[in-house]
Amino acid sequence: xxxxxxxxxxxxxxxxxxxxxxxxxxxxxxxxxxxxxxxxxxxxxxxxxxxxxxxxxxxxxxxxxxxxxxxxxxxxxxxxxxxxxxxxxxxxxxxxxxxxxxxxxxxxxxxxxxxxxxxxxxxxxxxxxxxxxxxxxxxxxxxxxxxxxxxxxxxxxxxxxxxxxxxxxxxxxxxxxx
Amino acid sequence: xxxxxxxxxxxxxxxxxxxxxxxxxxxxxxxxxxxxxxxxxxxxxxxxxxxxxxxxxxxxxxxxxxxxxxxxxxxxxxxxxxxxxxxxxxxxxxxxxxxxxxxxxxxxxxxxxxxxxxxxxxxxxxxxxxxxxxxxxxxxxxxxxxxxxxxxxxxxxxxxxxxxxxxxxxxxxxxxxx
Numbered sequence: 001x002x003x004x005x006x007x008x009x010x011x012x013x014x015x016x017x018x019x020x021x022x023x024x025x026x027x028x029x030x031x032x033x034x035x036x037x038x039x040x041x042x043x044x045x046x047x048x049x050x051x052x053x054x055x056x057x058x059x060x061x062x063x064x065x066x067x068x069x070x071x072x073x074x075x076x077x078x079x080x081x082x083x084x085x086x087x088x089x090x091x092x093x094x095x096x097x098x099x100x101x102x103x104x105x106x107x108x109x110x111x112x113x114x115x116x117x118x119x120x121x122x123x124x125x126x127x128x129x130x131x132x133x134x135x136x137x138x139x140x141x142x143x144x145x146x147x148x149x150x151x152x153x154x155x156x157x158x159x160x161x162x163x164x165x166x167x168x169x170x171x172x173x174x175x176x177x178x
Numbered sequence: 179x180x181x182x183x184x185x186x187x188x189x190x191x192x193x194x195x196x197x198x199x200x201x202x203x204x205x206x207x208x209x210x211x212x213x214x215x216x217x218x219x220x221x222x223x224x225x226x227x228x229x230x231x232x233x234x235x236x237x238x239x240x241x242x243x244x245x246x247x248x249x250x251x252x253x254x255x256x257x258x259x260x261x262x263x264x265x266x267x268x269x270x271x272x273x274x275x276x277x278x279x280x281x282x283x284x285x286x287x288x289x290x291x292x293x294x295x296x297x298x299x300x301x302x303x304x305x306x307x308x309x310x311x312x313x314x315x316x317x318x319x320x321x322x323x324x325x326x327x328x329x330x331x332x333x334x335x336x337x338x339x340x341x342x343x344x345x346x347x348x349x350x351x352x353x354x355x356x
Contacts, residue, residue: 010190012331014188128190137328138324138328144191146316150203150314153312
């Protein structure tokens with residue numbers, strides 16, 4: 001059983017990007033970037049939504065994490081231009097569930113908020129690491145799409161960087177469903 | 179010149195309450211409550227929006243911070259039932275600006291997100307202390323109402339509590355307006 005970790009940069013008002021998907025207001029340099037890249041090396045695979053994937057794809061990067069087995073959840077993309085990227089259509093929840101059941105070093109969920117909410121609602125998210133940036137976005141893409149109930153977390157670790165970024169590592173508390 | 183501090187509890191997805199204004203998902207006990215109450219003693223006055231005030235008022239508390247000079251911003255309340263509470267109508271920005279120009283130990287902005295965004299957009303918020311709670315709200319009242327541009331912050335201090343609450347103290351960076 002592999003753990004799935006949503007590892008994501010947010011503003012203090014809970015946004016992961018501007019409304020146009022850009023995220024230039026986040027701190028782009030510093031020790032937190034080194035730590036983030038090191039953390040990405042600890043995973044075997046990555047899952048992301050189509051909109052998140054498009055940010056890389058539009059920049060010409062069709063395989064943004066070449067050392068990870070990559071799954072892109074999309075109902076509109078038929079197949080990937082890159083043989084190392086697997087497109088997951090309607091069945092994202094079951095694909096991720098199967099993936100978690102395989103042995104491995106962990107699954108990285110890189111975004112976005114809609115996929116994160118979907119997987120969280122199906123009890124498939126184990127950990128959330130917020131890279132909290134010293135900025136108020138004001139508007140943008142929320143870290144989680146709307147969900148009809150709160151989810152309790154357990155704070156596992158924190159790290160404060162000189163540039164004002166704070167890493168907050170949470171474990172998702174499982175609660176019995178009605 | 180007094181400083182104005184927005185001191186507010188949020189979920190990791192940037193909400194200060196459920197859609198119905200309740201906030202039972204926040205951690206209600208622990209050292210962070212002691213520190214929060216101690217911090218409130220350092221202010222002279224408090225400013226809040228009508229919806230925030232109503233939470234106390236509906237519970238029969240018409241003067242929730244009796245040691246502070248209290249201002250409630252509302253276009254619908256004509257006057258206060260409590261002689262210690264001043265209702266501010268149309269002119270919230272100018273009233274707060276005048277208040278800041280008076281000598282004093284500081285102004286506490288207790289909410290909500292609409293008033294916080296209004297005052298921030300008028301360069302009247304100096305500090306923001308987030309009481310970050312280990313919870314995903316899923317939906318609710320955002321810590322800031324929609325603003326059309328990001329605001330950069332400087333992280334001043336952090337404190338991690340055993341119960342998973344994290345205090346994050348930020349200074350608002352002033353940027354020249356176009």
